[in-house]
Amino acid sequence: MNTTDQKAPGESGLYNRIAVLRAERGISRQELADAMGVNYQTIGFLERGDYSPSLKLALSLAKYFALPVEAIFSKQPFQPLSQQVYGKQPTTASIQEETAI
């Protein structure tokens, strides 16, 4: 899941978590597409970051996943979920320090 979070955006220049959220909820592209009223291929384009959605579609996705828009789309790479949940990611230096102690 973390690797998907860090996936580089395609042509749109937007990072998104649609694939993660979809996998988490166990829904297919077709199901999400039907709920959004778009073609399932458009969901694929969104997930790869090859298409920048309209505000209407972005808000619809946010409503569907019950999350704020900025939790789904970002211009910056998303932090890995483990880092978000457990705080600052340990660096090599800090690990060496802890080992020395």
Added chain:
Amino acid sequence: MISAVSTLFGHSLARRRTRRWLVGVFWGGLVPLLCVGFQLVFITSHNQNGIAVNFAVLSILWITIWLGGVHAGGWVKPFRAQTKVRNIVQPLFAKPKPTQSELIAQELAMDERESFQRDYIHFVAYSIARTMTLLLFTLYYLLGFWNQELLRQAGPLLFFLLTITLWSLPQTLILWTEPDMEEPQ
């Protein structure tokens, strides 16, 4: 923009490679063939231009059937939304539900990405056609210096080629550029 269930001699058009073959066959074989056919019809019946016009109309209709983009049919979705034909009997007897024609219309309807892509492709096609028009016009003008008889014969051919290009370029660009389609899962 392209129906994922379409096949060409058993090969799925969901694959870009198949679609590029199709475009290659169209521009490499069919378009020259149509142009030669039109020229033959025009030369042999220049006193009955109606035959040449009929040939041109049939060619354009055939291109539409082959590539799509105008009405339902062909491999590219229609560029304009389909008119929904309502079943007027059904609501009298049962709870309203989508009729077959409405389901087809939903299948053919373009979403926002496809509409955006359609508009972009049309812009690209317009840019190419603009350049091509200029080149054909220059060629036609230059032919006049060289041979007046050739100019008289080549004029309708160049015009027909331009018509085919204008009619089919957006569809061929879509077939060529759309990436491989994914599974809906």
